[in-house]
Amino acid sequence: MKIGLEYISLQLYYASITIFNLKIIMKILVCISNVPDTTTKITFTGDNTEFNTAGVQYIVNPYDEIALSRAIELAEGGKGTVTVINVGEATTEPTIRKALAIGADDAIRVNGAPRDAYFVATQIAEYAKSNDFDIILCGRESIDYNGSQVAAMIGELLDIPSISIIKKLDYDGSTATIEREIEGGKEVVSVSGKFLASCAEGTAEAKIPNMRGIMSARTKPLQVVEAVAVEEVGKISKFETPAPRGSVKLIPAESAEDLIGLLHSEAKVI
Amino acid sequence: MSVLVYVEQVEGKFKKSVFEAVSYAKAIADQQGTSLSAISIGNVADSELNELGKYGASKVLKVEADQLKNFVNQAYASVIAEAAQKEGANIIVLSNSFSGKGLAPRVAVKLKAGLVDGAVELPTTDGGFSVKKTAFSGKAFAIATLTSENKVIALNPNAFGVKENAASVTIETFSPEVKSSDLTAIVKEIVRATNKVSLPDAEVVVSGGRGLKGPENWGMVEELADLLGAATACSKPVSDADWRPHSEHVGQTGIAISPNLYIAIGISGAIQHLAGVSSSKVIVVINKDPEAPFFKVADYGIVGDAFEVVPKIIAALKAHKA
Ligand SMILES: Cc1cc2nc3c(=O)[nH]c(=O)nc-3n(C[C@H](O)[C@H](O)[C@H](O)COP(=O)(O)OP(=O)(O)OC[C@H]3O[C@@H](n4cnc5c(N)ncnc54)[C@H](O)[C@@H]3O)c2cc1C
Ligand SMILES: Nc1ncnc2c1ncn2[C@@H]1O[C@H](COP(=O)(O)O)[C@@H](O)[C@H]1O
Numbered sequence: 001m002k003i004g005l006e007y008i009s010l011q012l013y014y015a016s017i018t019i020f021n022l023k024i025i026m027k028i029l030v031c032i033s034n035v036p037d038t039t040t041k042i043t044f045t046g047d048n049t050e051f052n053t054a055g056v057q058y059i060v061n062p063y064d065e066i067a068l069s070r071a072i073e074l075a076e077g078g079k080g081t082v083t084v085i086n087v088g089e090a091t092t093e094p095t096i097r098k099a100l101a102i103g104a105d106d107a108i109r110v111n112g113a114p115r116d117a118y119f120v121a122t123q124i125a126e127y128a129k130s131n132d133f134d135i136i137l138c139g140r141e142s143i144d145y146n147g148s149q150v151a152a153m154i155g156e157l158l159d160i161p162s163i164s165i166i167k168k169l170d171y172d173g174s175t176a177t178i179e180r181e182i183e184g185g186k187e188v189v190s191v192s193g194k195f196l197a198s199c200a201e202g203t204a205e206a207k208i209p210n211m212r213g214i215m216s217a218r219t220k221p222l223q224v225v226e227a228v229a230v231e232e233v234g235k236i237s238k239f240e241t242p243a244p245r246g247s248v249k250l251i252p253a254e255s256a257e258d259l260i261g262l263l264h265s266e267a268k269v270i
Numbered sequence: 271m272s273v274l275v276y277v278e279q280v281e282g283k284f285k286k287s288v289f290e291a292v293s294y295a296k297a298i299a300d301q302q303g304t305s306l307s308a309i310s311i312g313n314v315a316d317s318e319l320n321e322l323g324k325y326g327a328s329k330v331l332k333v334e335a336d337q338l339k340n341f342v343n344q345a346y347a348s349v350i351a352e353a354a355q356k357e358g359a360n361i362i363v364l365s366n367s368f369s370g371k372g373l374a375p376r377v378a379v380k381l382k383a384g385l386v387d388g389a390v391e392l393p394t395t396d397g398g399f400s401v402k403k404t405a406f407s408g409k410a411f412a413i414a415t416l417t418s419e420n421k422v423i424a425l426n427p428n429a430f431g432v433k434e435n436a437a438s439v440t441i442e443t444f445s446p447e448v449k450s451s452d453l454t455a456i457v458k459e460i461v462r463a464t465n466k467v468s469l470p471d472a473e474v475v476v477s478g479g480r481g482l483k484g485p486e487n488w489g490m491v492e493e494l495a496d497l498l499g500a501a502t503a504c505s506k507p508v509s510d511a512d513w514r515p516h517s518e519h520v521g522q523t524g525i526a527i528s529p530n531l532y533i534a535i536g537i538s539g540a541i542q543h544l545a546g547v548s549s550s551k552v553i554v555v556i557n558k559d560p561e562a563p564f565f566k567v568a569d570y571g572i573v574g575d576a577f578e579v580v581p582k583i584i585a586a587l588k589a590h591k592a
Contacts, residue, residue, distance in 0.1 A: 038522050038542045042409040062523045117375070117385070141371075143407050143522055147387050152343065152375035161344055161455040164372030167516060177458075181368050181517060183280070184468035187341075188459040195455070198372075201509070201516045201523065234384035234416035237400060241410050242548060248555070248565050253574025257586030259554065262570060264590065267552045269531040270474070270498060 026080035026173065028071040029133040031124055031150065032099050033061040033114075033142040034092040044239045051144075051239065058091075060098050062206070063139025063199060070204035071137050072103040074171055080134075081105045085127060087120045089113055093222065101209035101217035112227030117145075119230045121153030126228050128158060135176070136196040140165045145236075151198035161195045167202030273299040273306045274359035276350050277322060277330075278341075278369055279314050280462075286432060287365045287471050289325050293433040294425050295363035296326025297392055302361070306437075307331060309353045309444070311338050311346055316441055323439035325432065331357075331444040338448065340457035341369050345448055347376035352446045354381060354420070366424035367470065374424040384416035390429040390528075390549075407522040407545035427471050428528050469518065472501035474531045475550070477520065479505040479543075481536020481557065481576060485513035490580045491535060497587045503527070505537050521546035536576050539564025556580065 036042075037057040045052045060068070071082045084104040086096050089111065096107045110123040128136060136158075138151035148164065155162025167186065168179035175192045181200060209217070251258050263270045275295035277288045292308060299306040308327040310319060312334070319330045331353050338345060350373070354362055362377060364370045366388050378385035386401040390411065393401045398415045401423060405412040469475065476495040478488060488502075495502045502518060509519040520527055522545035532550035537543060539555070539562055547553070548567055555568040558575050565571045572579050 036406075038545075041541075042406045044410075118379070121375075121379075145405055145412070146407060146526070147385075148371040149375045149378075149385055149387055152372050153379050155344070156347065156376040156379040159451070161342075162372065162376070163455060164343065165368050180372075182460070182462065183285075183368060183470055184464075184466055185460065185462035186517075187457055187461075189455050190458050191455045193454060201519065231382075233382070233418040234386075234414055236405075236412045237398070237415040238413040239405065239410050240402070240413070242408075245553075245567055245569065248568040248571040250571050250573065253572055253579055256572050256574065256579045256582040257589075259570060259572065259583055260586040260590050263531065263552070263554070267531070267569065269552050 026075070026134040027132065028075055028080055028082045029128060029136045030064065030068045030071045030082060030084045030099070030104065031136065031138045031154070032064040032068065032084050032086050032095065033139065034058050034086060034088050034095040035061045035142055035144045038062070038143065042241070044241070048239045049237070058095055060095050061139050061142050063141065065102065065206040066201065066203050067137040067139050067199040068099055068102055068104060069207040070169055070199060071135070072207060073204060074135070083108060085110065085124055087112060087114045087123045087227070096222060097217045098209065100220045100222070101213040102207050103213060104220070106221040107223070109222060109224050110227050111224050116233070116235065117147045117149035117153060118233055121150045121157060122230045123227050124150070125154050125157035127225065128154070134194055135171065138196065138198040140198045140200040148198070151196060155196045158196070160193070161191050163189055163191070163195065163197045165200050166197045167200050169197060169199070169203055271302065272304045272357055272359045273302065273361045273363065274350075274354050274357055275306060275308045275327065276362065276364040276373070277308045277310045278365060278367060279310060279312050282312070282314050283318060284321065285471060287367060287427040289321075289432045290427065290430055291363055291365045291425050292322055292325040292327055293435065294392070294430045296435050297433070298361055298363065299326070301392065301395065305329070307357050307359065309333065309350060311349055313339065319441050320439055323437050324434055326435040326437050327439055328437045330439055330441045332441055333444050333446065335445065335448060337453055340460075342453055342455050342457065343369070343372040343376055344455065345452035347373055347380060348449065348452050349446050350377050351380035353444060356444070360420050362420070362422045364422075364424050366426050370424050374422050378422040381420040381422065382418060383420035383422045384414075384418040385422045385424070386414045386416065387424045389423050389425050392430070393423070404526065404549065408526050408548050409545055426528065428473065428530070467499060467501040469501040469503055469520070469525060470527060472527070472529050474498045474500035475503050475527060475529045476500045476533045476535070477503035477505070477537060477547075478508065478514075478535050479537030480507050487577075488514070490584065494533070494580060494584055494587070497584065497591065505543050534564055535580060537564060538562050539567065
């Protein structure tokens, strides 16, 4: 009997932790994309069918840094945990470690080449389905393929609200107040329950890793899960580089007013 | 098989980018030998809906449910997907606007469709259905080939142009069922500067950089923009320093734009800035440093002090308009 009682009280203890976890500790998932550094000169190989990765430095997508920084702020002071997820091959791990150095608690890498947005979104949605997150944050777009696709696709696959291109996010533990960008203004949206948002500038100041962050990033958990199969809906078949511009026509500063005539009768844009 | 275009309304009106999307969708319908329907959600007067006929829509589905008055992408995506099924549409076109970006991926998932965002040209159909789109923040283009039965295309503003192609329109009320679970995001407030041209749609953009020294010097930028009916933009350090709002920041980490005319004043032309503006049709650069990298991608350049050059241009423009 004695053992039985102890057993029951232990179960109660666990249950209270679970309840405590569910209610108080919010779980945030941040999706991070591994992209060429912004100074990269973009070239292609294989008769313009493949992006030339030779000598390219990879970074955390700048918008995802903003999303991650806001997630860390929301979780600060023991209010929550921040997990980062990346769909990519083993070569993306330095980028994942950078996210851990910035301040994420742990990381998931879904092992598979990020073939397209639908593939990536499906992997993240699959992971999120079995791991109860309160908030999922993405960047507004990846600076390589600029799709702005992955975020809303995850939202749809999970059947939760997705707010795109946000510039402010406040969360009181159950309701989020979000400002999203619209042409020539902003819209204020409120959501209760689980949601996803894709972050643009303004949402947070991007955090820079400090020494402690960099040291601890090495030992933070990075779990690798295998990708699930996804049906192909299309692919990038070719790339093109923009046609080079003709040389500049210089107008002397003394006769700057001539610009207007040229824009009107030569370029025909005014 | 048919083509469906989603026509985004702003306070009951359609903007130029919508007529552009309709023109583009009509060209695709012609290519496919089929007809074009449009779907409008929210309160829009029939007289405004009739305008869509000018650009080739032969049928307009109007959805006026009160719960759908404000844009909620989750609910709008359900309505558009249902309309596509009802119309037997396998190609869905929308504008790659802020709202469009949140909508197109959800529609694509619902219809198990391949999605091309940021399309800049009509599809080509020899050897598969392929659409050219922007990639690498304007540093390149990608040709996306879709193999799915259904296809969703989000058209970049200013990429195709408005093309008149009159058709007679019929307006039909469409009353889809709206799930309450699609409406958990609630729009609380909409703030819109009505007197200003919005940056992504603008045909002319006047942009200022750190060379302008401080926010107090933006008066001449705004005056020039007003005279040209242009939107104003800025470089990243300018918005970082709060001289201008973040929503004006263009470039790789800001908005990518492709106006007919981009005037850059006191901007050096760093690769990250160029990424967002290099697809502008005509670029004018005003910079006091003849070695500024921006001159390499400019069509017209003036080497000089912005504080002397810009007032001259303003005066010339006033004379030109008079
Ligand atoms: C990850 C990353 C992302 C970035 N993303 C962006 C982005 O999206 N957009 C962006 O713009 N930048 C971006 N940048 C910053 C970019 O690298 C440049 O630092 C920035 O574009 C420079 O802004 P600027 O041209 O206004 O300022 P500066 O480079 O300081 O140039 C000022 C220019 O003004 C000229 N000038 C000075 N006085 C006068 C005068 N009186 N009359 C005329 N001309 C004058 C100078 O000759 C100079 O060329 C990014 C950087 C990084 C690292
Ligand atoms: N391979 C990836 N792994 C994890 N997240 C990604 C990946 N690709 C894109 N994302 C997320 O989706 C956002 C939008 O990406 P995109 O749809 O490619 O423009 C990015 O800012 C990331 O937050």
